[in-house]
Amino acid sequence: MSSSELKNAGLKATLPRIKILEIMQKNRAGHMRAEEVYQALRDEGEDVGLATVYRVLTQFEDAGLVIRHHFEGGHAVFELDEGHHHDHLVCVKSGNVIEFTDPIIEERQKAIAKEHGFKMTDHTLVIYGVSAEYQKPED
Amino acid sequence: MSSSELKNAGLKATLPRIKILEIMQKNRAGHMRAEEVYQALRDEGEDVGLATVYRVLTQFEDAGLVIRHHFEGGHAVFELDEGHHHDHLVCVKSGNVIEFTDPIIEERQKAIAKEHGFKMTDHTLVIYGVSAEYQKPED
DNA sequence: ATGTATGCAAAACATTTGCACCTGG
DNA sequence: CCAGGTGCAAATGTTTTGCATACAT
Numbered sequence: 001m002s003s004s005e006l007k008n009a010g011l012k013a014t015l016p017r018i019k020i021l022e023i024m025q026k027n028r029a030g031h032m033r034a035e036e037v038y039q040a041l042r043d044e045g046e047d048v049g050l051a052t053v054y055r056v057l058t059q060f061e062d063a064g065l066v067i068r069h070h071f072e073g074g075h076a077v078f079e080l081d082e083g084h085h086h087d088h089l090v091c092v093k094s095g096n097v098i099e100f101t102d103p104i105i106e107e108r109q110k111a112i113a114k115e116h117g118f119k120m121t122d123h124t125l126v127i128y129g130v131s132a133e134y135q136k137p138e139d
Numbered sequence: 140m141s142s143s144e145l146k147n148a149g150l151k152a153t154l155p156r157i158k159i160l161e162i163m164q165k166n167r168a169g170h171m172r173a174e175e176v177y178q179a180l181r182d183e184g185e186d187v188g189l190a191t192v193y194r195v196l197t198q199f200e201d202a203g204l205v206i207r208h209h210f211e212g213g214h215a216v217f218e219l220d221e222g223h224h225h226d227h228l229v230c231v232k233s234g235n236v237i238e239f240t241d242p243i244i245e246e247r248q249k250a251i252a253k254e255h256g257f258k259m260t261d262h263t264l265v266i267y268g269v270s271a272e273y274q275k276p277e278d
Numbered sequence: 279a280t281g282t283a284t285g286c287a288a289a290a291c292a293t294t295t296g297c298a299c300c301t302g303g
Numbered sequence: 304c305c306a307g308g309t310g311c312a313a314a315t316g317t318t319t320t321g322c323a324t325a326c327a328t
Contacts, residue, residue: 035316050318051318
């Protein structure tokens with residue numbers, strides 16, 4: 001249940017937090033913007049302010065429950081942190097996203113951070129391309 | 140000279156464009172925010188508006204002269220496009236950026252795209268971390 | 279109870295745009 | 304000269320914050 005996950009994370013189990021966590025869990029596949037989470041709440045008839053959505057998502061991020069990504073477009077997107085890091089393969093035609101991890105790349109990233117004296121906190125790798133079904137011969 | 144580079148790119152060689160290009164070339168090492176470019180102009184006594192800096196940087200991006208990155212922090216940074224791809228190591232404390240390329244990672248990315256039937260068009264890898272000089276012992 | 283969380287509105291940023299004026303070719 | 308470029312200010316879009324009220328423990 002969501003409320004115990006929240007308490008585990010050191011957060012009081014308030015209604016907005018429970019609802020927002022549930023929405024993130026329901027939308028496990030997608031990366032949501034704060035505004036989209038807010039809309040999803042309203043669609044469920046919940047009266048939660050946008051400011052609260054931002055506050056809660058930030059708390060979730062601090063608690064390690066979600067990851068905030070800064071893709072292009074001047075806004076952040078959030079996804080549930082399911083514990084295992086992954087990278088993204090994005091189809092520029094369809095917008096489809098495939099997740100993957102590659103042990104060799106992970107290894108090299110660690111080595112590179114170390115070489116430069118960095119204590120790595122995070123890393124993101126996005127490969128943009130055209131997926132098989134969208135490759136038209138005439139393109 | 141900057142003005143011929145601009146004409147090559149199909150842009151009229153106006154004073155703001157020339158100055159902004161020169162600033163980007165002088166700061167070849169760094170990734171600059173629009174605000175920083177604007178400050179650099181003012182430091183040189185040039186009377187260029189911030190809106191123009193944004194407009195010119197966007198034109199430069201369209202013309203392939205600069206690359207716009209969306210790292211953390213809710214703002215974009217721009218760097219000269221020198222034609223060769225590279226990845227980034229970003230210090231989350233200072234905002235410093237180090238560029239690198241790793242042949243093994245490049246190779247793996249190609250392989251992964253291929254495995255998934257993707258025709259790769261682009262890729263970005265950012266490693267976030269704390270650089271040596273910002274690592275406090277007690278942390 | 280009581281300290282924390284929330285909602286609302288306003289503020290704070292980053293970026294874009296409308297419009298009258300200026301400038302490069 | 305004249306289309307396109309620029310400066311300024313106002314508009315936009317996103318995220319944060321101040322403050323009085325509501326809520327979880």
